[in-house]
Amino acid sequence: MLVQVPGGWNPLLGRLAIDQIPYTNPILAPLFVAVVIGAVIILGLITYYHKWGYLWKEWLTTVDHKKLGVMYIILGLVMLFRGFIDGLMIRTQQVWANGPQSSGVFGAVHGYLTPFHFGQVYSAHGLIMILLAATPLLVGFMNIIVPLQVGARDMAYPYLNALGLWITAAAVALIMISLFVGDFAHNGWFGYAPIFELQYSPGVGVDYWIWTLELTALGTTLGGINLIATIVKMRAPGMTWFRLPIFTWASLSANIIALTSFPALQVALFLVACDRYLGSHFFTAGFGGNLMLYTNLFWIWGHPEVYFVILPAFGMMSEIFPAFSEKPLFGYITMVAASFAIAGVSWLVWLHHFFTMGAGPDVNSFFSVATMLVGIPTGVKVFNWAFTMYRGRITYTAAMLWAIGALFLLLVGGLTGMMLAIPAINYMVHNSVFVIAHFHSMLLVIVYAIFGSVLFWFPKVFGFKLDEFWAKTMFWLFSAGSVLVFVPMYMLGFMGQTRRLDYVFNTAWHPYLVTEEIGIAVYCLSVAAFFVLLYVSIRDRVKNRVGQDAWGTSRSLEWLTHSPVPFYNFAVTPHVNARDELAWRRHNGINEAQPTQYVDIHMPNNTGVAIYIGALTFVLGFALTWRMWWLCLLSLVAIIALMIVRSWRGDPGYIITAAELEKMEREAMQRQQQVEGHLPHHGGQAVPGGAMAYEGQKVSPLGTPPSSGGDHH
Amino acid sequence: MSHGHDNPILHPEVQMSSTRGYFTGFLISLVLMAAATAMVSSHAFPPFGLLMVITICAAIAIIAQIYFLLHIDVSEHNIWNTVSLVLFIPLFIFTIGLTWWMFSQLYLRTMPMMPGMH
Numbered sequence: 001m002l003v004q005v006p007g008g009w010n011p012l013l014g015r016l017a018i019d020q021i022p023y024t025n026p027i028l029a030p031l032f033v034a035v036v037i038g039a040v041i042i043l044g045l046i047t048y049y050h051k052w053g054y055l056w057k058e059w060l061t062t063v064d065h066k067k068l069g070v071m072y073i074i075l076g077l078v079m080l081f082r083g084f085i086d087g088l089m090i091r092t093q094q095v096w097a098n099g100p101q102s103s104g105v106f107g108a109v110h111g112y113l114t115p116f117h118f119g120q121v122y123s124a125h126g127l128i129m130i131l132l133a134a135t136p137l138l139v140g141f142m143n144i145i146v147p148l149q150v151g152a153r154d155m156a157y158p159y160l161n162a163l164g165l166w167i168t169a170a171a172v173a174l175i176m177i178s179l180f181v182g183d184f185a186h187n188g189w190f191g192y193a194p195i196f197e198l199q200y201s202p203g204v205g206v207d208y209w210i211w212t213l214e215l216t217a218l219g220t221t222l223g224g225i226n227l228i229a230t231i232v233k234m235r236a237p238g239m240t241w242f243r244l245p246i247f248t249w250a251s252l253s254a255n256i257i258a259l260t261s262f263p264a265l266q267v268a269l270f271l272v273a274c275d276r277y278l279g280s281h282f283f284t285a286g287f288g289g290n291l292m293l294y295t296n297l298f299w300i301w302g303h304p305e306v307y308f309v310i311l312p313a314f315g316m317m318s319e320i321f322p323a324f325s326e327k328p329l330f331g332y333i334t335m336v337a338a339s340f341a342i343a344g345v346s347w348l349v350w351l352h353h354f355f356t357m358g359a360g361p362d363v364n365s366f367f368s369v370a371t372m373l374v375g376i377p378t379g380v381k382v383f384n385w386a387f388t389m390y391r392g393r394i395t396y397t398a399a400m401l402w403a404i405g406a407l408f409l410l411l412v413g414g415l416t417g418m419m420l421a422i423p424a425i426n427y428m429v430h431n432s433v434f435v436i437a438h439f440h441s442m443l444l445v446i447v448y449a450i451f452g453s454v455l456f457w458f459p460k461v462f463g464f465k466l467d468e469f470w471a472k473t474m475f476w477l478f479s480a481g482s483v484l485v486f487v488p489m490y491m492l493g494f495m496g497q498t499r500r501l502d503y504v505f506n507t508a509w510h511p512y513l514v515t516e517e518i519g520i521a522v523y524c525l526s527v528a529a530f531f532v533l534l535y536v537s538i539r540d541r542v543k544n545r546v547g548q549d550a551w552g553t554s555r556s557l558e559w560l561t562h563s564p565v566p567f568y569n570f571a572v573t574p575h576v577n578a579r580d581e582l583a584w585r586r587h588n589g590i591n592e593a594q595p596t597q598y599v600d601i602h603m604p605n606n607t608g609v610a611i612y613i614g615a616l617t618f619v620l621g622f623a624l625t626w627r628m629w630w631l632c633l634l635s636l637v638a639i640i641a642l643m644i645v646r647s648w649r650g651d652p653g654y655i656i657t658a659a660e661l662e663k664m665e666r667e668a669m670q671r672q673q674q675v676e677g678h679l680p681h682h683g684g685q686a687v688p689g690g691a692m693a694y695e696g697q698k699v700s701p702l703g704t705p706p707s708s709g710g711d712h713h
Numbered sequence: 714m715s716h717g718h719d720n721p722i723l724h725p726e727v728q729m730s731s732t733r734g735y736f737t738g739f740l741i742s743l744v745l746m747a748a749a750t751a752m753v754s755s756h757a758f759p760p761f762g763l764l765m766v767i768t769i770c771a772a773i774a775i776i777a778q779i780y781f782l783l784h785i786d787v788s789e790h791n792i793w794n795t796v797s798l799v800l801f802i803p804l805f806i807f808t809i810g811l812t813w814w815m816f817s818q819l820y821l822r823t824m825p826m827m828p829g830m831h
Contacts, residue, residue, distance in 0.1 A: 232793075260804055292819065300808050347807050351815055360818040366811075 003279040005627065006202045014628035015204060020182045026106045027117075032180050061606040063158035064567050065143050066461060068165050072140030073454075075165075075172060080133040080447075082176075084527065086125035088520050091485070093118055095517040099507035110503045118502035119186025120205060124175065126189025127209065130309065131216045132172050134443065137450050138312045139164075139223050142251045144461060146227055148558035149245040151236025151576065153569050156229035158604040159651065160222055166614020168219035171212045174621045178208040182625070185209035188500065190298055191272070193283035193291040198276045204625050206276065210269050211621035217262045217269075218617075224258035227251055236557070237695050238576035245556040245580075246335055250315025253339040254308050257346055261304035268297035277627075292357055299350035307346040310442065311339055313449035314381055317403045319556065320452050321385050324400040325392025326553050328580055331384040338377035338384075345374050355426045364423040371421035378414055382407065397551075398471030402452030405479055406445045413441030416490070434493020437486045444482055451475070459550035463564035464541040470533035477526035484519025488512040547676045549591065555580035560591075562668040568601050568656060571665045575692045585693070594669070595694045598658040605653055609646045613639055725790035738781025745774045 009015055022028045046052055059067060096102060097111030104110045113121065147155055155161045178184040183205040187196045196206045231244070231252045244252075272294065274280040281287035283294040322329045329335065351359065351367040385407060394400070416438040419425050429435060451474075459465045492512050497504065504513065537544065549559045559582045561570050572595035578584035585591040616635045623631035722728075749767040752758065758766060779785045785794045 256800070260800070264808070290816075292816075296812055296815070300812070347804060348811070351811070357815075358819055358822055359815040360822060363815045363818045 014626040016626045061608045063162050063604050065147050065155045069140040069144035072136045076133050076137030079128050083128040086121050089121050091520045095513040098504045115502040120184040123185045134309045146251050149248045152234035155226050157226050162610035164219045164222040166611050170614045170618035171215035173618050175212045193294040207625040217266050221262045224255040227255045236573050243579045246318040247315035249336045250311045253343040254311040257304045257308045261301045265301035299353045303350040304346040313446040316449040316453040320403040321388045323554050324395045325389045327392040330387035338380045341377035355423045356430045399452045399455040401475045402448045406448035409445045432493040433489050433497045437489035459546045464544040466537040474526050474529035481519045481523035485516045488515045545675045547672045555583040557581045572694045593693045598661045601656040602653050729784045734781050741777040742774045745770045
């Protein structure tokens with residue numbers, strides 16, 4: 001039943017052999033040495049400072065949504081860097097390998113990358129940027145912010161949350177190891193039939209690609225289930241649907257897309273795996289297969305996926321604009337409706353990725369119109385943001401700059417998207433770099449929103465602000481880089497440059513390619529500015545400490561608790577009175593009101609099961625890639641056994657007593673008083689009738705020491 | 714909306730599950746899958762008839778799985794299952810229906826008609 005693979009295979013190691021390690025590759029071998037040295041230094045430092053216990057107890061086994069979110073974001077930033085390096089390699093190859101006179105090194109006729117290696121670089125770039133950089137970054141933010149915004153102690157399923165992270169980490173590990181063991185796919189990030197079939201791609205690259213995608217799809221689906229359940233079931237008292245903060249609405253719509261669309265990807269790739277492993281013919285030209293069926297199945301997931309990544313970014317922008325315009329968000333209801341309209345239409349547009357398939361005028365017209373419909377809710381959002389800023393008291397913080405930058409990019413990307421939605425234009429520029437420039441504009445909207453959010457929510461999570469000067473420096477460098485890379489790319493697209501060229505024949509395009517390369521250099525400077533930003537901010541962290549409301553103009557519930565957020569989020573679950581709860585409390589003078597008495601809190605325990613299962617899924621993916629059947633079976637059985645053991649044991653959780661809570665709260669309040677430098681004003685007298693800060697408790701100002709009572713145990 | 718720590722075993726959707734229900738659902742799916750595989754590998758009918766028969770098998774299997782394994786019905790305590798069903802139906806129609814439409818249009822232009830299709 002199993003397909004005979006070309007090359008050697010043995011029962012123990014599968015296809016793995018010493019010649020699969022690219023130790024003669026002039027790029028990968030030195031990189032491998034550098035990675036090993038870097039890993040030894042990091043592991044050595046952890047050992048030297050005796051941090052293993054801390055790392056294991058506080059991070060690797062945690063089920064705290066904030067720490068998991070931070071790890072998601074770190075993972076995403078590392079992969080964003082890796083994806084950027086891939087982009088740098090692509091641009092450098094194209095500017096070098098331009099025209100017949102161009103030189104070649106490292107075995108390449110032109111440039112420094114052989115076509116096969118170049119194919120792997122652009123495939124990895126796309127896959128990493130969308131699924132292993134943007135997605136973990138956004139999931140990380142949703143993880144941190146959504147439970148805080150709905151006033152929950154944690155996600156609905158804390159252990160499932162950890163599992164989602166470690167499965168995503170397994171996918172990251174799998175794509176990273178493909179650098180040094182075997183090859184990666186050369187079929188583009190979304191793959192084409194029949195090039196990914198075994199006859200045309202006999203190596204393990206495509207297998208790495210399949211299992212990386214399968215794992216990340218699994219991790220994201222689990223995260224989606226968790227977020228939906230959290231938003232539906234875990235809202236604080238008084239948090240009605242139309243008091244939900246807008247980022248939470250955006251997360252809900254995005255995760256409904258994720259939950260419904262990722263299975264389509266998993267099925268599509270499972271069928272590819274059947275073709276490659278079992279010799280079926282789903283996507284071959286003969287034996288009843290259909291090449292375009294793969295493209296169809298992939299984009300049934302693929303287009304909802306791009307809205308899955310853009311909707312949380314819109315949500316982030318919707319949080320940043322009001323905070324720095326000192327106004328409520330304009331058109332809250334229409335914003336919610338627009339998010340769900342985008343989510344709904346996302347299911348009706350996937351054919352626009354292959355207008356040129358030849359499905360005929362009726363089909364193309366339908367999908368063209370459906371695609372253009374997306375412009376309506378998106379336009380609503382753009383106008384809402386503009387009206388939010390209109391006559392607002394705007395502060396141009398770095399976070400606000402990133403959000404405004406995202407708005408401009410959305411205009412560029414959205415309008416070029418409208419052009420591409422017209423089949424007649426699409427036929428002209430299909431597979432040209434015009435399309436590449438378009439979707440990079442859109443994905444840069446996400447990157448801008450993410451960096452804006454990093455600046456906006458960093459003080460909430462870590463308790464101190466990032467340095468404004470370096471954040472703005474990074475913003476301007478990054479924006480200059482974006483313009484220099486992507487404006488010439490739009491032009492080259494119109495001139496006819498197609499995507500994925502390992503050799504660019506037309507020397508007339510050289511000035512444009514050089515401009516793009518200069519843009520990449522400017523991007524490099526912005527990356528450097530980011531590292532300086534982190535260094536300077538951490539160095540000056542004491543000076544930049546903030547209180548609960550880091551910006552003084554924040555509006556939603558997450559700003560009500562201390563900064564950094566205690567592991568139990570809210571000492572007492574707040575009662576929600578208004579849509580912008582903190583703004584409402586500030587207006588009524590009770591924004592610093594504290595609960596008068598505490599009660600015991602039930603919290604989930606840490607667990608190592610999630611990271612073990614993550615590690616085992618990595619082993620499973622690796623074994624499947626190299627066809628080590630015994631290891632597949634072993635890791636699969638181990639995963640199932642762990643699942644059963646865990647579900648048998650369950651988690652009784654543990655209790656933080658009211659007295660312990662009171663002690664921690666008092667310390668947090670003292671910290672806050674030090675930071676704010678003043679005793680909080682007395683509030684609580686002028687609360688409108690019927691409103692309350694905490695269920696069943698009278699409002700008392702911060703100065704009054706809270707009591708744990710003693711009659712409520 | 715505060716979340717109680719009540720016994721999850723007592724949740725109505727958990728109460729609905731029974732060994733017999735799961736076993737019945739599993740058995741029906743297994744039998745239908747085996748029957749479909751057997752009919753296809755023995756070419757029991759002409760291609761078009763075969764297509765029809767295995768489609769019917771698949772439809773019955775889906776309904777059995779929805780009922781016996783996923784416990785989706787329209788009762789009060791299953792409201793979220795009903796919501797997901799309501800969401801699922803248009804998605805199912807869109808993805809399958811639009812795919813069928815685009816490929817039938819594509820085949821009009823690119824494929825010789827398969828024998829037995831008419």
